[in-house]
Amino acid sequence: MSATPTRPDRIAVLVSGRGSNLQAILDAIDAGTLPAHIVGVFSDKPSAAALERVEPALRWSASPKDYASREAFDAALGDAIEATQPDWIVCAGYLRILCDAFVERFQGRLLNIHPSLLPKYPGLRTHARAIADGEAEHGASVHFVIPELDAGTVVAQARVPVRPGDDADALAARVLEVEHPLLLAVLRLAVAGRLAERGTTTTLDGHALFTPLLLDSAGALRAPGADGPV
Numbered sequence: 008m009s010a011t012p013t014r015p016d017r018i019a020v021l022v023s024g025r026g027s028n029l030q031a032i033l034d035a036i037d038a039g040t041l042p043a044h045i046v047g048v049f050s051d052k053p054s055a056a057a058l059e060r061v062e063p064a065l066r067w068s069a070s071p072k073d074y075a076s077r078e079a080f081d082a083a084l085g086d087a088i089e090a091t092q093p094d095w096i097v098c099a100g101y102l103r104i105l106c107d108a109f110v111e112r113f114q115g116r117l118l119n120i121h122p123s124l125l126p127k128y129p130g131l132r133t134h135a136r137a138i139a140d141g142e143a144e145h146g147a148s149v150h151f152v153i154p155e156l157d158a159g160t161v162v163a164q165a166r167v168p169v170r171p172g173d174d175a176d177a178l179a180a181r182v183l184e185v186e187h188p189l190l191l192a193v194l195r196l197a198v199a200g201r202l203a204e205r206g207t208t209t210t211l212d213g214h215a216l217f218t219p220l221l222l223d224s225a226g227a228l229r230a231p232g233a234d235g236p237v
């Protein structure tokens with residue numbers, strides 16, 4: 008009996024800005040290194056440059072100011088996302104806090120890439136805050152999204168040095184270089200069916216993940232102290 012063919016996973020992406028993480032996903036799909044396809048790109052900013060990276064049929068955007076509340080905007084956003092029947096929803100530079108109802112609607116398949124080594128520096132302006140605190144290291148985290156901001160289980164992280172003389176832009180650029188391979192490495196686990204969120208526990212291959220995986224110099228994910236990639 009032949010194995011049941013698996014279809015490429017369906018990924019919806021939420022953006023607010025230039026979309027370099029979205030472009031990294033698109034490039035990996037085109038290169039055949041991520042068996043998935045983008046079913047929609049959704050933005051709270053109709054002018055977001057990220058929207059231009061996909062064909063018009065895949066774009067959805069609206070202005071929160073046109074809605075009576077955050078909940079109303081997020082309900083419209085959620086309806087648009089749900090219509091694309093995504094397997095995964097990725098916040099990739101999405102700069103709005105999602106209301107509880109939205110998160111609960113998609114929890115377990117809602118991921119975010121955040122530019123800090125969580126739990127350090129949730130929120131915004133992470134690079135400036137790390138520099139101001141004299142951090143020697145900074146980086147990026149991919150985590151499951153829960154209602155509490157940037158508090159979901161961290162799946163994986165990538166570390167970069169903070170260098171003398173770094174300003175926020177220089178550090179942000181160094182972090183962005185590792186965000187792209189980090190996000191892709193996590194998405195490869197997700198579309199392979201190896202990653203799941205059960206309540207407050209993330210599982211990899213059915214086993215609880217108690218500490219974040221780490222991105223190595225080859226772009227592979229390793230458990231801390233492990234000899235090889237997961």
Ligand SMILES: Nc1nc2c(c(=O)[nH]1)N[C@@H](CN(C=O)c1ccc(C(=O)N[C@@H](CCC(=O)O)C(=O)O)cc1)CN2
Nearest residue numbers: 101102103104105119121130131153154155156157158
């Ligand atoms: N409920 C959740 N929503 C979101 C999460 C999350 O973990 N839980 N992650 C964020 C992404 N994010 C950081 O990675 C983030 C996004 C937005 C903000 C924020 O303070 N936004 C303000 C508006 C800021 C602005 O317009 O400049 C707001 O929404 O009022 C902080 C962190 C995605 N959403």
Ligand SMILES: NCC(=O)N[C@@H]1O[C@H](COP(=O)([O-])[O-])[C@@H](O)[C@H]1O
Nearest residue numbers: 024025026027028099100120121122
């Ligand atoms: N709190 C969310 C947040 O700050 N996300 C950050 O926005 C940038 C957007 O990049 P992109 O639009 O080029 O993907 C990325 O650095 C991402 O980590």
